[in-house]
Amino acid sequence: MKIDIQSGIPIYLQITEQIKLSVLSGRYRSGDRLPSVRELAVGLRINPNTVVKAYQMLKDEGITDSRPGGGNFVLAQEGGDMTAQSEDIIMKEFQAVIDKAGMLNVSKERINKLFQKILSERKG
Amino acid sequence: MKIDIQSGIPIYLQITEQIKLSVLSGRYRSGDRLPSVRELAVGLRINPNTVVKAYQMLKDEGITDSRPGGGNFVLAQEGGDMTAQSEDIIMKEFQAVIDKAGMLNVSKERINKLFQKILSERKG
Amino acid sequence: MKIDIQSGIPIYLQITEQIKLSVLSGRYRSGDRLPSVRELAVGLRINPNTVVKAYQMLKDEGITDSRPGGGNFVLAQEGGDMTAQSEDIIMKEFQAVIDKAGMLNVSKERINKLFQKILSERKG
Amino acid sequence: MKIDIQSGIPIYLQITEQIKLSVLSGRYRSGDRLPSVRELAVGLRINPNTVVKAYQMLKDEGITDSRPGGGNFVLAQEGGDMTAQSEDIIMKEFQAVIDKAGMLNVSKERINKLFQKILSERKG
DNA sequence: GTGGTCTAGACCACT
């Protein structure tokens, strides 16, 4: 996990975001245990309270659960198809960029050209 | 200009963002005068100080200049081609979304399919 | 006369300052007529009201006087020795710079060295 | 830190100026923490918002960085040698005074005489 | 505790 302390994005949000992506992508599976609060705080050189806040948020959203014995675990995701959820996220972001391009008077054809250029540079 | 007070995005940033886009898209041209602080504040139903903050940010970034008793004026933009600048912005945003899709293990072909679906729904 | 509209220093102050210097240096002598308000405003491309304000200020300070018939004229300066006045101004400014150098922990010897370097580059 | 509320110079500029000088002179070093907004506001008997404005200006100029919940910290200064920077500032100010003296028809020799007089009164 | 944002309202300087 990587934290960009300069980005202006709250640290606890950077943590939750990355864990969510890991769950959606399958890197974390149901039952997997998250790093301990202390462990993550030391690793990222941030305040443990910040990690606690991030983990609490994930718990509130039903993505993880904490066991009394200790530790935070990934829950099986309802709503089933995680691929569909992933694609939903991506489509919404594309929509936003295309809207912005529209405000900048970039034509549909030009948008596509720019997109293909970027995409072609990508591996896999 | 439209402001979303609920969005969590600071109002002064929403203002600067929209004015920047207006400059890049050619809606504002060099020498044009922005609405006065008080005028815009009344129009958006926000505090004049918030507009002042937005305008000073634009001034700091060299996009506008202001004179007490005068007003706020759009400056000629260096870096020349504003179309190129616009496309630069768009490409960077596409890059970010594609990167994210990569983290979610969405294949190149699937990404393109999703994108074309969104783009086809757009007018113009 | 030259005006720097970017400098942040109020235009009317730039005008009064330069006229004062001209009087002290002898470029303007007692009885000389200042440029007319219109003339100066057009020449500097500024608002005539700004020139009026500057001239009024000079009048308030007893440096000039306006005649009902029209025109602003330089008055004989009391306090006699204008050379002394000039040197007073310069000494106060040196004092300020030397104080600042002190705050920056620049030694007396170093200050003098820097000063001599600058002075030697000057003509006359 | 001392503030002169009568001087006409904006308070927030007086603050930024003094902190910049402190950084250049080495009184503040990289990583040092500035007084908190509230602390400084109370100490100077001014409004916290005024301090906020000063601190944000320092941040904009890359002299400090801030983190909500953290505080304001001095950043390592690029451009390396701070002594050189200090002397640069001083030399530019000397240049300005000497130029002004020139406009007042003060001779090179006389300028030097005045300067030495002021400098000799200085301790250190 | 920290900084960041916003409102409300005042006063000033400039054109």
Place this chain on the structure above:
DNA sequence: GTGGTCTAGACCACG
């Protein structure tokens, strides 16, 4: 009329 500064005080997010 314009922008610029400051105060007072509130609320939020972050660590």
